[in-house]
Amino acid sequence: MTAAEPSDLVGRFLTVAETAEVLRVSATQAYALVRSGELPAIRVGAARMWRVERSELEAYIQARYEEERRVANWRQSEFAIVPELRQGPLL
Template identity: 90%
Template sequence: MTAADPADLVGRFLTVAETAEVLRVSATQAYALVRSGELPAIRIGAARHWRVERTELEAFIQARYEEERRLAHWNQTEFAILPELRQGPLL
């Protein structure tokens, strides 16, 4: 008998609490990501509970890695020192 893939045990959809656990953030932070649309989710059932599809969560994580990679590359360029081109709060 082979061991089950942990992803198969979770199922296709995750609750926001499970999503928060995977991301290692608070449930409040996970709800904020869902409500803002940054993390795609759907509402299911009569109670309209949010559910995050596992593949969407993986895509979200990969997109954050790509964003960080690009930012790291940008910060290594000569243009990163120009205040008018900096992203985020000025230091």
């Protein structure tokens, strides 16, 4: 018998509190991401509690990494076009 994968133990959906733990943010910040639609989630059950699908959370994380890479590349290219920085100190 093999040990269960960690994702098998958690299940397909996460509560907003569990999502906050994964992202290492407060529950308030996680709720804000969900309510704004930035992090896709669904409401389930009679209490209409928010649930975040694991695959959506992973996609969100990957999208944030990609956004950070693009911002870093843009910042580097912005400075690359300044002649004074490319050629060293002015004489």
